[in-house]
Each structure stands twice: as C-alpha cells, then as structure tokens.
Amino acid sequence: MSEKAAILIIEDQRGFRTIYGDLLADAGYEVLSAEDGEKGWQMSKEKKPDLILLDLGLPKMDGFEVLRHIRGDAQTKKIPIIICSVVEGEKSVQKAMELGANDYTVKGLHAPRQILDKIKSYLP
C-alpha cells in the first residue's frame, strides 16, 4: 500500500469533482475521478481505491447500480463508500445505505470539515 490513501470520486458534475478533488488533494489524499457510473465501476475494479465518494444520479450507470457491482465483487466489496447526495434524508440515500453504502454527505450543506472527518473515520 502506498503512503497516500487513494480516493475515487464518482461524480458527473465537474464542479463537485473539482471541489472534492481539491479538498482531498489538499488533505493529502491521492485523488481519482470518474464522470459516469460505468467508468466509475471500471476504475473501482482496476485501481481498487481505499475509499469511494459516490454520487447517485449518474449517466450511463446510476449510483445504485455501481454500488451493487462494487458490493457484488469479492475484490471491491470491502471498499468504504460514502454517498454524496443533493438532498439529505431522501429515500434514495436510505436505499443506498441498505445496498451497503457506509455513510453519506449532503452536497452544498455539509462543511468540508465534516466531509473530511467522515472520510478519515473510514481510513486507517
């Protein structure tokens, strides 16, 4: 394992990829990113990141599908996944949690500090 933990951001909004990417890079993580579900799932398999930030509304393959694939594959099923949702407490977040997501953050509401704290709690 490299000295830097790798975090994969699967997010279709360029703005959020930049925001989370810069935030995580600044906090000392290696940042990987994918702009759609299919690419996200591919990268999860190939790069085996230490943590995944997953958006739910994604083109090509939605977040739930990505989640099912990751949790269904022996090589990726242990990777912690944090959902990035636009709305807190939506039924979709609950569904994602039931599908095996570890936690969630709300885009635009949770402060970076809170997001970083969450990420840290899932990484050694």
Next chain:
Amino acid sequence: MRILPFSDMPLKKKITLIAVVSSSISLLIACFVFMLNESLTFPKVMRQNLSNLAQIIGDNSTAALSFNDSRTAQSLLDTLKANPHIRSACLYDLKGQPFARYTRPGEPEKWPPVVWEETSEFSAGAVRVFHPVLSAGDRVGTLYLESDTGEMQTRMVNYTLVTILVGGAAFLLSLLVASRLQRQVTGPLNQVVERMKDIARGEGDLTKRLEVTGKDEIGEVAEAFNTFVGKLQTVEDMKLDLISVVSHQLKTPVAEINGFIENMLMGLTGELNPKQRSYLEEMRVIGRENYRLICDLLSASKIDRGVVTVDLKPISTKEVVGLAIRDYEAPLAQKGLNLQLEGVWQGAMLYADRDKLVEALRNLINNALKCTDKGSITIRALAEGDKGVIEVEDTGVGMDAETMERLFTKNRVLGKEAHRSGAGLGLYITKNFMKYQNGDITVTSEKGKGTCFKLAVPLFKPGAGGAL
C-alpha cells in the same frame, strides 16, 4: 320566520313555490268552473225533478178531481210532507178554485192564482211548477207545486267542503312531490356551488370531478365546471412542476458555489486576507440560505403535489435532537446565544419519520435563531399522555396574535419581521410534515418576550405493532 323576497330565496324554495302555486291555480280554476257549472245546471235539474213529481201527483189525482173527491185529493197532497223541501202545493179545479191544499208546517197558507199553461220557474230561492192535470186527454184541473232550493244550497255547501278538502290534500301532495322533485334540480346544482366555493377558498381538490347526472342545463354546468377545474389543475400542475424543475436546476449550482466557497475558506486557494475572508463568510451565509430556500420550495411543491412519502419508525428524541442541532451549534455560538437542552437525554422513544421530524425541528431552530438576538434557545423533550413532545423556546422578538394566525399558511408575509424569515415556507412545511406523522405543531408567543413552538408525535409503544 322571515319571508325572503323571491329573488333571494334559495332555488329549492323557488322551485317548490312555483310548483305549488301553479298546481294550486289550476286546481282553483278547475273547482271554480265545476261550481259554476253546478250552479247553472242545478236549477234546471230541480225544475225537471219538480215537474216529474207534479206529473206523478197529477196523474194520481185525476180520479179525485173527476169525482169531486176532495178528501182523497187532500190525502194525496198530504203525502208531500215526506219531501221536506216542498213548501206548498195546491190542486185547482177547472174553474181555477183550490180543490185541495198543502203547506209545509210553519209556511204561510198562501197560494198563487192559477196559471193555465204548463210552467216551471226558478226564482228567489224557490222553484214553482204549474202542471195541467189531464184524464184521458181531457183537462180536469191544475196542480201547483212549490219547493225551496235547500237541496241546492246543501249540495253547494257539500261541494265547497269537498273542494276545500281535495284542494288542501292536493296542495299538500304537490308540496311533497315538488319538494322531492326539486332535489333532482337543486341537488346537483348545490354540488357545483359547494365545489366552486371550496375551490374559491383554495381548499378544493382539483383532481376530483363532479358527477354529470344528466344532459340538461345542470349537466352542462357540471361538465363546464369539470372542464374549468381541469384547466385550473393544469395551470396548478404547471406551476408546481415549474417550481420543482427550477428548484432542481438551481440546487446543484448553488451547492457547487457553496462548495467552492468552503474550499476557499479552507485555504485551498492560498492564504486569505481578512477582507477576502469576511466576504467569503458573507457569501457562505447567503449560499446556505439559498440552499435552504430551494430545499423548502421543493418540499412545499412535494406537499402540494401530494407526493410526500412517510416512513414511520421508532426513534429516540435524543437522536432527533442530535441530528437537528448538528448544523446549528456553530451559528448559535456565533450569535452568542445559549443553547439549553432539557429532558432530551432521557431518550423517550417516538414513532415518527426520522427525516421529517428532524427537518421540522430544524425549521423551528432556524426560526428561533433568526428571531433571537440575545438570550437563549431551549430545546425541551417531554411526554404528554401518549404523545412525545419537543419544544423549542426562544427569548426572541415574539409575535402578535395576527401573525400567529397566519403562521402555518403558505405565502405568509411576516409584516415588519419579514426580513427575518426566508420565503415563509418553513412552518408550512413543518405543519404538513407533522400532519403526515400523525402529529401536530402548536405555538405560544408573546410580543417582545419570545416564542415557544411545540411539536407532538405519538410515543412508540413496543409490542403494539405501531403507534396508531
């Protein structure tokens, strides 16, 4: 009972009145014509009857006249007392001299001079008949009969009584029938009127349609009304869709801007000078407000479109309060307000939708924060009967009764305090969220002293299989 002018009468009274008056008029005319006919034909009948009687008595008295047997003639006339209407009778001989006479007891003994021709007349309350008495074609005398018209009067009185009885019965029957039949007209019309009133008050369900019962004008009104409501619903749906679409479109960009602001404040773009920091902090506040507002608009549009789903589960007050205050601890500290928690840690179990209850509580904390400049905000958990209660009490500006009345409605304008509130949707959403959870929200407030909002939801009863 006050009698309304016709134009102000309810339709059901108008229809009943029209039916009863018109049927009464036709009945009255029928009765009048009948009575008129009776009064015209009856004298003829009476004259005829009296002539017939004269014929019989005349035929029977030929022998007595021929043989100058006045005793037999007298006894024959005396049989007339069997008919109480016969006033007097007289049998004249060929010279015109009375041969036998009869008067009803109490009548004056007076007879008119003989009239030779066959006559019958009806006048002045009496019927008079002169009848030639013939024996084998030869005249032997003349019979005079006079009868009163009592029979006719009795009959007219009887007819009048019957007319009144039948008329009364017909009136009552037509009233009954009319009041039944008018429902056919006013029933559907009242339905239309009630629905129109509902919709005018803004309470009507636009998805409901009136039942079109017939092809008459009322059916047309109902159909036109349905079309109208349909169009109204289309407009309403468009409005709600627009709010929903615009809010969704706005949400992500606002969230992104907030993210960039947060990153800059984290120092990711380098060291900030004090001015830059203060600008960015202002922007963060505005950005978060905007984000909240968009969330509120979305929630309100969901409530209005009836697409809110509820997930009732046991949850502790501790968890609800913990989640609700998470984002407010920093802003409260910034304003120098003291947050007090009472009874929260006893962890009573509620039966509620976690997210909606947290959102409701957050709205109240948000309001308290906006309306309070100094003092404290207290969050108090307690049980009241089978309800779990969470109170949010502040020491803020408080409200007058007028404001409190309009508090839970949409499009609320908080008067002078308007600038302290966002779109005023928070309490509308809270009220509805509480309703969805079989709960309620109440408020007490005093201008200048502070406000206390109270959320109540059912307490969780283990083993009861639910809270309902």
